[in-house]
Each structure stands twice: as structure tokens, then as C-alpha cells.
Amino acid sequence: MRTASESLAEIRRLIDTHARADLRTPIDGLLLSKVAGGGSPDYSLTDPLLVVMAQGGKRLLIGDEVFEYRAGQCLVVAASLPVTGHYLDTTPEHPSLAMGLVLRPEALSALLLRAPALPRTRTAAGTAAIATGDASPELLDAVARLLHLLASPADAAVLGPLVEQEILWRLLTGPQGDIARQIGLADSALAHVNRAITWMRDNYAVPVRMEDLAQMSGMSVSAFHRQFRTVTAMSPLQFQKRIRLQQARSLLVARSGDIAGVGHRVGYDSPSQFNREYRRLFGAPPGQDAARLRERGEPSFP
Incomplete structure (x- = not known):
């Protein structure tokens, strides 16, 4: 297996080669970003996502919480959230390079059903839907191998799902494992709040009642309000x-x-x-x- 620095160098090269303006790749759920300027804030709505930063860095604001990650580190987003981002150490000569992989609950659930009981990991204090930290050498190696498949559609069709499964396993067993597991557990507090988050995202123009959102999440109004703020760092309104x-x-x-x-x-x-x-x-x-x-x-x- 390659060292972390070798894998990171290969990831940078492959993102620089394959990144497109619309972020998409031939592998479903795999996104590549190459951003040359870091002046104005970047606003986005994100789905559950794993991001590996290969070059440059980014500072995220979610509600009142601030998260920062740089080259060699990863970000895990466990819910659909509106985020504000500021690029760090990014210039036209030294663009930000990042890989994103959509985290599908069913894929994580399938791995959790097959896995032995996993030890709990400690994540930094803050919103329950975001975690950042160093990417393990095993995770970086798997990411590099997934990006290599972009050069061969035939290989990507057969091997892509297997390498993606390995990436998810490295994520579940790594420092951000606890937050990733919440995505795949149907009865987790995060999964309950995610029902309301998904409804609000799909019906954003409709007036909301806290009672309806709480019922949707299977909680009392006070418990829902508390859990929602814990997950999103914002009130429902x-x-x-x-x-x-x-x-x-x-x-x-x-x-x-x-x-x-x-x-x-x-x-x-x-x-x-x-x-x-x-x-x-x-x-x-x-x-x-x-x-x-x-x-x-x-x-x-x-």
C-alpha cells in the first residue's frame, strides 16, 4: 500500500486531470472539484457527503459552527444542510482540489449489517451532522484507486462499486466512524431528524408547524427542537x-x-x-x- 503522501499526490494529479466544470464524473455519486479562486464566499446545499481535500483548504460555516479542513483531511456531512464556505490557500496557480463521494444510507446500512460491532470513536464537539479530521492512509489509498478507474469505463463499471464499498468501510472504521454510522442506522436520532430535514428541503415554500415536524420525526416538540439544533446548528425556522x-x-x-x-x-x-x-x-x-x-x-x- 502507498504512503499517505504518495496517495495524496496521486489524488491531486487525478483530480486535476478529470475535474469538470459541473463536478460530475462517469462514476455515479463521485464528484471532483477544481476551484482556482477563493475570494467570495461559496453557498451550497449539500446532501450527505464525504469530501477529501487534496490541495488547498476550506472553512465552512453551518449555523454558528465553524469547521476547517485542509489537504490530507476529510469532511463528513451526515445531513442535507445549507453551508457557507470560504476557500483557503487557493490561487489560480495553486487551485483547491477535492473529491466528494455521496453517502447513501442504504450502502452504509448494508455494510453495518455485515460488520461486527464497531467501537465508538470520539468526534469534535459541535453539530452532530459534521465531522472533520485527518484522512487515514487506507482511506486515501482507496480514494486514489477509485479515481484511477475514471480512465477505464469498463473497469469502473465492475470495480467501482467494490472500491466505493472499501472507502465506506474505511470511513466507518476511522475517526469519523460514529457520525457516518448515524447515516446508515434507521433508528438513530440523526435519521429521525433527517426525515424533517428532507421534508423541509423538498417543501421549502410551505409554512411549517413545529408540531408537524416533531410528529414526522417521532419526537415531542421540545425534543425535536433540541435535536434539530444539535444536528444543524440552527433552529427549524x-x-x-x-x-x-x-x-x-x-x-x-x-x-x-x-x-x-x-x-x-x-x-x-x-x-x-x-x-x-x-x-x-x-x-x-x-x-x-x-x-x-x-x-x-x-x-x-x-
């Missing part, structure tokens, strides 16, 4: 506002000029309130911010 505004931002990029219509579509009855809250979050009025985003044209993941 703050979460809904962020989802609405980030969905509005995506719509404005595609529908230039229809600012009032977009605000109404994401759930705002008052155009002035929409403009005010949009500017507070993104630092510019909707039209100006959307034009800036179209000009930048650099999608990314956490």
Missing part, C-alpha cells in the same frame, strides 16, 4: 429561511430579471422582506448577486 434563500439564488441564476417571481416561488409574500433577507445573507441585492454568480460560474461542494 432559521434552516427554512436559509433553504429558501439558497434555492432563490439558484433560481435567479437561471431566471435573470424575475426577482419578485422568484421570491414568491420560494415562499416570500413580501418582496421587500425577500430583498432585505437575501441581501443580509449574500451581501448584495438579488439581481446583482445573481449576475456576479453567473459571471463566476464555479460550482462546488463543501
Whole structure:
């Protein structure tokens, strides 16, 4: 097996070779990011995801919590969350290079059913849906082998699922194992809260009642509110506002000029309130911010 530094060098080379503007690759669920500039904040909605940073770094803000990870480290996101990111040590000559792998609950569940009881690992304090830390040599080696398969579609079709399974196993048995396991356990507190998170993300324009969300999660209202904040570092209403505004931002990029219509579509009855809250979050009025985003044209993941 390669050393961690050898694997990391190979991952950098392969991301630089295969990264595309839309992040996608021929392997389903595998994303590659190459970002040359790190000036303005990056806002995104993320699904459960493993990210391995190969070059550069990133600082994430989720609610009031701040997370930072750099080359050779990984990030695990266990829920659908609105995040704000700032790239670190990133220039056109030294771009940020990262790999993302979508974490599917059914894939993690299948491994957990086959595995012996796994020891608990300790993760840093903070939101229960995010963990960062050093990537193990075994994880980096498996990631490098998965990226190698991008050069051979025939090999990727057969070997890709096997290497992805190995990556998930290295994740489950590594320092971030506890948080990854919560994704695959149907009865975990995170899984219960994720039901409400998924509903809110799919129905962001609909007014929410705490009683309905708590019932959806199988909790009392007070327990749901406490667990939701633990998972997301936000209250349910703050979460809904962020989802609405980030969905509005995506719509404005595609529908230039229809600012009032977009605000109404994401759930705002008052155009002035929409403009005010949009500017507070993104630092510019909707039209100006959307034009800036179209000009930048650099999608990314956490």
C-alpha cells in the first residue's frame, strides 16, 4: 500500500486531470472539484457527503459552527444542510482540489449489517451532522484507486462499486466512524431528524408547524427542537429561511430579471422582506448577486 503522501499526490494529479466544470464524473455519486479562486464566499446545499481535500483548504460555516479542513483531511456531512464556505490557500496557480463521494444510507446500512460491532470513536464537539479530521492512509489509498478507474469505463463499471464499498468501510472504521454510522442506522436520532430535514428541503415554500415536524420525526416538540439544533446548528425556522434563500439564488441564476417571481416561488409574500433577507445573507441585492454568480460560474461542494 502507498504512503499517505504518495496517495495524496496521486489524488491531486487525478483530480486535476478529470475535474469538470459541473463536478460530475462517469462514476455515479463521485464528484471532483477544481476551484482556482477563493475570494467570495461559496453557498451550497449539500446532501450527505464525504469530501477529501487534496490541495488547498476550506472553512465552512453551518449555523454558528465553524469547521476547517485542509489537504490530507476529510469532511463528513451526515445531513442535507445549507453551508457557507470560504476557500483557503487557493490561487489560480495553486487551485483547491477535492473529491466528494455521496453517502447513501442504504450502502452504509448494508455494510453495518455485515460488520461486527464497531467501537465508538470520539468526534469534535459541535453539530452532530459534521465531522472533520485527518484522512487515514487506507482511506486515501482507496480514494486514489477509485479515481484511477475514471480512465477505464469498463473497469469502473465492475470495480467501482467494490472500491466505493472499501472507502465506506474505511470511513466507518476511522475517526469519523460514529457520525457516518448515524447515516446508515434507521433508528438513530440523526435519521429521525433527517426525515424533517428532507421534508423541509423538498417543501421549502410551505409554512411549517413545529408540531408537524416533531410528529414526522417521532419526537415531542421540545425534543425535536433540541435535536434539530444539535444536528444543524440552527433552529427549524432559521434552516427554512436559509433553504429558501439558497434555492432563490439558484433560481435567479437561471431566471435573470424575475426577482419578485422568484421570491414568491420560494415562499416570500413580501418582496421587500425577500430583498432585505437575501441581501443580509449574500451581501448584495438579488439581481446583482445573481449576475456576479453567473459571471463566476464555479460550482462546488463543501
